[in-house]
Structures are given as structure tokens and as C-alpha cells.
Amino acid sequence: MNLRQWSRDLAMGVRFAFAGGREGWIRATLTAVGVGLGVALLLLTTAIPNALAQRHDRGDARTDITYQETPIPKAADTLLVGSAGTTFRDMDIRGRLLEPEGPRAPLPPGLDEFPAVGEMVVSPALRKVLESADGKLLRERLPDRITGTVSQDGLVDPSELTFFRGGADLAARGIDGGTIARIDRFGDPQPSTERTDPVLLLLILVVFVVLLMPVAVFIAAAVRFGGERRDRRLAALRLVGSDSRSTRRIAAGEALAGAVLGLLLGAGFFLAGRQLAGSIVVWRVSVFPSDLNPSPALVLLVGLAVPAASVLVTLFALRRVVIEPLGVVRTAKPARRRLWWRLLLPLAGLAMLYPMVGQGRDGGDFNQYLVVGGVIMLLVGVTTLLPWIVEAVVGRLGGGGVAWQLAVRRLQLSSGMAARMVNGIAVAVAGAIALQMLFAGVESDYTKDTGYDVTRAQxxxxxxxxxxxxxxxxxxxxxxxxxxxxxxxxxxxxxxxxxxxxxxxxxxxxxxxxxxxxxxxxxxxxxxxxxxxxxxxxxxxxxxxxxxxxxxxxxxxxxxxxxxxxxxxxxxxxxxxxxxxxxxxxxxxxxxxxxxxxxxxxxxxxxxxxxxxxxxxxxxxxxxxxxxxxxxxxxxxxxxxSAEQTDRFTAIRTGLFVGAACVLALIGASLLVSQLEQLRERKKLLSSLVAFGTRRRTLSLSVLWQTAIPIALGLLLASVVGLTLGAVLLRMTDTTVRVDWPSVLSMTGFGAAVVLVVTLLSLPPLLRLMRPDGLRTE
Known part of the structure; x- marks a missing residue:
């Protein structure tokens, strides 16, 4: 088959996506929204390294109080700096007293001029706190007149609380290099070259994989929206003379159109979210919009990978679908799914991780390719095993109430679609359980007992x-x-x-x-x-x-x-x-x-x-x-x-919480879009059942059961895979395997809660679809 034929078939599929009337546009829009949400999060992820680098550079550029072997003598270009930081409730506030000793004293980044004694320059976030009703106690501590605002160059992020006050007679207090220092320039004269702990590097790698895998799964599921209606159109193509291979390529072209439109929407979502980034604080972390600049190479990779994946996923999904001129042989009982090859992926993942078992932090850095590959294979194993488990279980379910029977029969006819809806949740929960086990297992290594008797003094x-x-x-x-x-x-x-x-x-x-x-x-x-x-x-x-x-x-x-x-x-x-x-x-x-x-x-x-x-x-x-x-x-x-954690460990855990919040938001939005798409496809069926006297309460319960059964199976599988991956990661760090059951239950509960919220949000559209006038057709 030559490239020209491929191009012609894909182009025809693209035309069908946008020239199929109202149904075609709705289908393309749903696909684009699902893909766009995933693309936006991918672009956000590709922008994180640059944002972290910018934060680090600004933090280094304003470094002032450091240890110096040779004290700097007083001169026309020296500045006395006093550490005047404080804490308000649970918020750390960075503060400095500034006393220039000459006309050429270095000005701190973010300031236009030195504040005089009794004056203060504050960050926008600190100004907001000081001017609020809750900031009365803090204002008593910082009574100086506010004369200016610290610009972006002097802040690590928009939510940072910092101030500069005018100082006097600091030299009389003693220049010790810890509380008061004399400097002739800002910036760290001795940048840290400390080697990162191998276990912390492992945590960072696993965090990125675990957060990105659900995104990839949702993008793969989004390009398959509207599958049943699409198959009926493909049957019509066969009727007018298209062969089966061309028909599949045309279907891939339709998916390609939705993916490209999703790329555009994703870029729009990303740009909109980028502008909001400065005003959103998640786990006390925020970023300047200008810091969220994805690497051009990574943007190009996303722009090529998403359309290519949409074509491959569609062709893979249609590999066993027989498209004939008079219909699609999908409603007949499909061939039973085979288990053996589905087990190969998680086993391969375990095989990739096994050589690093017992390595610990004394064995050097972990092989990042084996870590990433092994974790990906285990999590992808969730997506391959879940359809087999759902099919095997629902095939054995039987009698019950009307709502139960409607739900079970629907799942028996389309267990693959039900599994696809749950895949993203299952992958996210499995990864989260493994990460929580790893964090809980190594936490004691980065947490030390201070020895303070907090019952006698605080x-x-x-x-x-x-x-x-x-x-x-x-x-x-x-x-x-x-x-x-x-x-x-x-x-x-x-x-x-x-x-x-x-x-x-x-x-x-x-x-x-x-x-x-x-x-x-x-x-x-x-x-x-x-x-x-x-x-x-x-x-x-x-x-x-x-x-x-x-x-x-x-x-x-x-x-x-x-x-x-x-x-x-x-x-x-x-x-x-x-x-x-x-x-x-x-x-x-x-x-x-x-x-x-x-x-x-x-x-x-x-x-x-x-x-x-x-x-x-x-x-x-x-x-x-x-x-x-x-x-x-x-x-x-x-x-x-009574105890304290190392800063790097705390930072990685905070990063996990921020990323998990973004992924959960994506999961919820994508699930809602998927649920609405499925309800739209069943519009006539639901209307028919209502016309024949089926109660709406019964149909609503059947939809709930259709969601609850696959979710329960998915969360059960996610728990098993997550516990397995967590145990392997703990053995890799040479840590005793211990199951953190509260974390397992909380992660499982979060996944179930997201699905429950999505189901509740889909009930109003469901009630609107359950009307007899839904039987009208053109």
C-alpha cells in the first residue's frame, strides 16, 4: 500500500469528521475536548522543568547571607544585610534588613531603591496579608510604612511572602555571617554541588511516570469516543465499495481530525491555565505565568505523538471488528479475550525492576531507563488486564432487580467500553498507592527526632x-x-x-x-x-x-x-x-x-x-x-x-500533591466527557425504555451500576498492582516492605469519590435524555 493511498484515506476520514452534520461535529468536539485536556496537562508537565529552573535561578540570584572565609571590609560598594525573617501562623516570611554602607552598595533583585529606616518594601502576597483583617497581628510586628512592591525578579513565586526593611547600626550587632553579613554583591559565591540522594532521584522518576501515565491513558480513550455510531458509518462505506483496510484507515482519519483539533484546544487550555497560574496556589506552591514555557523540542514531541497515537489506537481497536456492508459484527458475542499476553506486560515490568532490588542508596544511582520502563509496563498492565477481568466477572453475573439486569446486560455487550472508562482511574490509583508506600517506607530516613520535649516547652x-x-x-x-x-x-x-x-x-x-x-x-x-x-x-x-x-x-x-x-x-x-x-x-x-x-x-x-x-x-x-x-x-x-523532615524530601512530596491535584482534575473532567458521550449514544435506547414505561429511577440506578461495577473491579486491580509495585520499589531502596493501609484506603477512596462526583454531575443530562421525544429522527 503506497503512501498516496494512506493519505487519501486519512484525508477522507478528516472530511467525514467535519462534514458529518451535527452528529459529526458533536463527536469531533467530544474527542477534541478529551484529547485537549490531556494535551494541556502534558504541556504543563513539559513546562515544569523550566519553571523549576527559573525559581532556582531567582533564588540563587538574591542569595545574600552566606559563610565567607575572608570577611569583606567596609567599602563604598558594600551592604549590610540582616536576616529578619518571621512566621505568621503557618506561613514562612522571608525578611531582610538593609543598610547600604556606600553609594555603590548592591541593590537586591526586585527593588528599585533601598528603603529608609521606618520604610518597608513588600511582595504583593505579603501586602495582601498585611492589609487583610486577619493580618492585624502581623502588622503589629511589621509596622513600617510600605513604600514599594518587590518585583518578580526578587520572588521565587507569586505567593511568596517577603519584605525588605531599612536597617541602622547593624555593624554594632556583630557581623557573624549567619544573622548579619556584609556583602558586595548578591548571588551565591559557592553554588552547591551536593549530589542528589539516589532514593530521592528514584522518587522523582516514579512521580513523573505515575502522574503522566493516566494522562496518556485518557488521551488514548478520548480518540475512541463515538465508537458505535462511527462503526455504523463505516458499514455504509463498505456498502458503497470501500474495502475493509481503507475503511479502517478512514476511521483512523476521523480520529486524527479529533486529535488535531484536541491539540489546538489543548494549546488553548494550556494558555488559559498559564494565565491563571499566578493566582492559583496549590499546596502553597504557585508559579509565574512567564515561567511556564515548555521546551520547543518537548512541544514538538507532544504535537507529533498525540496524532500518531490516535491513528495507531484506532487501527488497534478495529483489528478484530468485522465491518460488513450491512453492519458491524460487534453486537454478536465477541471472542473471549486471552489472558496470557496480558500478563506479559506486568511480568516484563517486574523483570526490568528486579536487577535493582536491594540496591539502596549505597549502590549508586538507579538506572533511570529500567525504572521508567518497568513502572510504565506495570501500569500499562493495568489497562490490559482490566478488560479481561471485567469481561470475566460480568459474564458470570446474573439475576437481580431490573436496574441491575439492565446494567449487567449492557456491560456484557460492551465490557471493553466500560473498562476503557475506568482505565485512567485504575492507573492513577495504582501509581498513587505505590508512591504512598514508597514515601511511607523511606520517610523515616528523611525524618529525624528533634529531641525536644514539646510537653514542657513549645x-x-x-x-x-x-x-x-x-x-x-x-x-x-x-x-x-x-x-x-x-x-x-x-x-x-x-x-x-x-x-x-x-x-x-x-x-x-x-x-x-x-x-x-x-x-x-x-x-x-x-x-x-x-x-x-x-x-x-x-x-x-x-x-x-x-x-x-x-x-x-x-x-x-x-x-x-x-x-x-x-x-x-x-x-x-x-x-x-x-x-x-x-x-x-x-x-x-x-x-x-x-x-x-x-x-x-x-x-x-x-x-x-x-x-x-x-x-x-x-x-x-x-x-x-x-x-x-x-x-x-x-x-x-x-x-x-518533635520531628522534622529534610527540605528535599518535603519538596518532592509537595510536588506529588500538586501533580496529583492536577491529574485528579483531569480525571474528573475526562470521565465526565466520556460519560456524556456514552449517554448521548444511548439516547434512543433510553427514550425507548421510558416510552415502554420503565421508571426513570430504574434507569438512573442502572447507569450507576454500569459505572460502579467496573470501578470496583478497577480499584481492586489497582490495589493489587499498586501494592506489588510499591513492594518492589521498597525492596529496590533496601527498605523493609510495609503496607501503608491508610494510604491504600485513602487513594482508593479518592478514586471512588471522583467517579461518584462525575456520576452525580451526569444525572441532569441523563434525565433530559430520558424523554420520549428522543425517539424523533430525521
Missing amino acids: MQVTIREEVPLGQASEKFRQTEGVREVYAYSEGYVGERRKDAQLTSQVTVGDCASLREVAHLPSCRDGDVFTVRGADYDTDTAKIAKTGRTLYFDTSFTNGPKGAEIPWVLPSELKRAQARTDPTGWKRGGLLLTPKAVPAAAAPALDGQLYLGLDETVPDVADRVRNTAAAMDSLSEPMVWH
């Missing part, structure tokens, strides 16, 4: 030396929602003025506070205690001798170098037994009450407050932050958590 505040610790403690005690304040001044002493070989920690606090870190025999102001049984303390017993001179070391704080303060131990040293303090460890060293501390030692001590909160008080954490900010604009109180 927040920690560092107090700089300029603020008297007692005064700060009193202000926090007066803060609404604070029930306990444990105040400590912490530092170190050594046995020598310089280059001490033996050191001991010093903790200063009142008797009530000291009893939180040690068991005291008795206590009054002026006492000094030596602690026994502490963690990591071997020097205290050697240097804690009565009458001995020790030296407070200011090098452990921001105090001046070489200004060690001598202190003579008193004649009476009491002994105390260490106990686990609120931070989770047994501190040792020397415990001092306030009167035992020489006044000159103040620069060598850091103030720390541990706060117990009444968490029933609304916004209690923000009230604490406001109190801290009133005393020190650079103060950033820390909220304690």
Missing part, C-alpha cells in the same frame, strides 16, 4: 546581650497565652585565659529554671552547682575546684576576642544530678544562680528563653513573635516540633 527565643534577660522574661510572662518561661544565660568557661584545653558549660538561671535541667538538693540565689551524670561532659569534674580561677570565654558569643573574664569559684560548690532538659539532652557543667555571676561576664553569655504555651489561645505563637520583635527586630523565635 517555643525557644534567643535574647541578645543588650536586652536584660529578666526584663525579657517578664515581657513574655505578660504575653497572652504564655504559661511558663524558663530563662537561662548560657556560656562557657575554661581553665586558661587563652587556648583552654578544658572547658565547661555555664548555665545561669533562677532556682525554678535550674530545676528544669537538674535535680537540686536545695537552692537559693547565690548558689553554684556542679552537675553529675550529664551527656558529653568530661571536663567539669577536672576544673570545678573551689577557689580556682576560671575564665568566661567571649569567643563563644559575639563578644570581642581576647576579652576573657576571670572568675573565682566560690568556697562552696553544691552537687546536682543532671536531668533531661526541655531540649532533650542532659546538660552538664556549672549551674549558677544570678547573684553568683560577675557583672563583667555578661558579654560572654547568650540569653535563651524556653516558653510553655497555652495552645488554646488563638494565634499564641504569633503573639510570642510580636513580643520578641518589639525587643529585637532580628529575633526569630523557633517553634519546637
